[in-house]
Amino acid sequence: MQKSSIILIGPGGAGKSTVAALIAERLGIAFVDLDRRFTERAGDISEYINRFGYDAYARENVETYRLVLQEGTPRDAALSSGFMTYPQNIHPEYARLRRHVEQSPTTFVLIPSLSRELCVAETVRRQLARPFAGSARKEEAVIRERFPVYVGLPARKVETMRPLPVIVDAIVTSIGHEF
Secondary structure, eight states: OOTTOEEEEOSTTSSHHHHHHHHHHHHTOEEEEHHHHHHHHHOOHHHHHHHHOHHHHHHHHHHHHHHHHHHOOOEEEEOOTTGGGSOTTSSTTHHHHHHHHHHOTTEEEEESOSSHHHHHHHHHHHHHTSTTOOOHHHHHHHHHHHHHHHHHSSSEEEEOSSOHHHHHHHHHHHHTTTO
């Protein structure tokens, strides 16, 4: 992605798509939801995973992101919740793309809380409110496994258990010199 692009990563239900849409509107840039792009290219994510398996989904998701980058225009992108957790060899370009996401000064990790237990509880609550949610046990297992990955990333962390305008203002203010 170009320097003037914003990348939001984090767990499902963290608010990536909602926050990205608000930032894009405020800054007058395009908004890309990687999950939507995947659906446009390959169909329903759950059906795809059920039919081809999670690794095939991850490969196709990385390819979707690679194609988004080729468009080359400044944008605000919300990546899929698992994007930063794939095996390094899932796609020939994944290691490079992941490194770029990690090193970009305009990448933000959106996460309900930096407290593991509060993050787990809030993520499960948010995920269970979605129509495609798995069981509470499954959602909890996913966030417990991924939490160390998200908080260990070098990107700036933004806790999302605050009002949306506060979250958007914090990100827009912090990218002012980058954008």
